[in-house]
Amino acid sequence: MFSRIFKYLPFFSDAEVPYTVAARPDTGLYNAKLGIWLFLASEVMLFGGLFSAYIFLRIGAEPGYWPSGLLNVPVGTANTAVLIASSVTVVLAWAALKMRQLAKYKFYMAITILCGVFFLAVKLSYEWPAKFNHFGVFVRQSAASKYDEFLGNKHLSETGQAPRWEISGHLLDAPKGSPYADQAHHNAEHFAHETHRHDAVTEADDDYVIQLDPVNADPDSKENDRPHFLPRPLSSKLAVIKAADVESASTFAPRHSTYFATYFLITGLHGLHVLGGILVFLYLWLPIKGGTKLYQSNPEHLANRVEIAGLFWHFVDLVWIFVFPIFYLL
Amino acid sequence: MSLKAFHIFFILVSIVFAAGLSAWAFKTGASDALGFVSGASSLLLLVYGMAFLRKARSIIT
Secondary structure, three states: OOOHHHHOOHOOOOOOOOOOOOOOOOOOHHHHHHHHHHHHHHHHHHHHHHHHHHHHHHHHHOOOOOOOOOOHHHHHHHHHHHHHHHHHHHHHHHHHHHHHOHHHHHHHHHHHHHOOOOHHHHHHHHHHHHHHHOOOEEEEEHHHHHHHHHHOOOHHHOOOOOOOOOOEEEEHHHHHHHHHHHHHHHHHHHHHHHOOOOOOOOOOEEEEEEEHHHHHHOOOOHHHHHOOOOOOOOOOOOOEEEEEEEEEEOOOOOOHHHHHHHHHHHHHHHHHHHHHHHHHHHHHHHHOOOOOOOHOHHHHHHHHHHHHHHHHHHHHHHHHHHHHHHHHHH | OHHHHHHHHHHHHHHHHHHHHHHOOOOOOOOOHHHHHHHHHHHHHHHHHHHHHHHHHHHHH
């Protein structure tokens, strides 16, 4: 049965696929190029819809409920530079194939793959885990005056800025039964080890204790009125917040806010595209039938495959150039 | 559109991005160093783009 199915799938059979090298007379393009542009058109609609959702969610957010300055700008900038560099190397790899320089092609393609792997590794091993260990508590507006030493809303009101309702940092103690109790316990042990202080855990069963971010440790400081390129370290100041005064509390995960929901959705989807690009590049780089072995029989066909993969990679990098400023800078 | 043309478009967008990042860094006071580095990157990308245009014309059709 499988052989019957496979005979219609050119990938698994020896059937001749037309117009892989020469342009098809009616379209003026080889088939794969037409295919990739149709695919990229659908991708524009996919990411366009998500970016539109981001814009409308941001415009519709209540004042003080759209965070900023929570992402690591140097890391994001470095990752952007890596992706731009990978777009250059993939074009150099393609140009090398066009000039029939296989060794150069392999070299530039290897660099492109490494750039993609570096991007994903940074995202998955550093950026995302750092967010999952950061905690934010949105205080009820009716109780906000009790916590103004951490929110600084008097200062924000005097300077004409949006109010702040969130107190964030590392969670050191959580109310009884909280799903974050283990994380809090781990952080509290680390805090005690680092500072030799043992006031991070309270007697009460309904307290959140948070080791504060600089923005909440000194909320009236003018330093908080501007963005910072380098992330600022946590302060040693603690905030104790009653569970009854809390509107919502979460790590910086998708459930934290629409900001993080859209951040993880768009960067996650983008990351999947980067992974897909890496896998295709690996296929074209390895000495297998569809990869560099193809160079021996039909180098132009391999060059066309690399061009198609390169077009996809450029699109993925272009998406990131829009993602970076809207999430990290604005 | 070929990879060559898309690459030129991509480099143009990258130049605008780097210049924008430089403007953001200076205007908000986030970091002067970032402003200088991204401004220099913008110029570097411009030089690369022009060199690519010149060279690609002769080797890639």
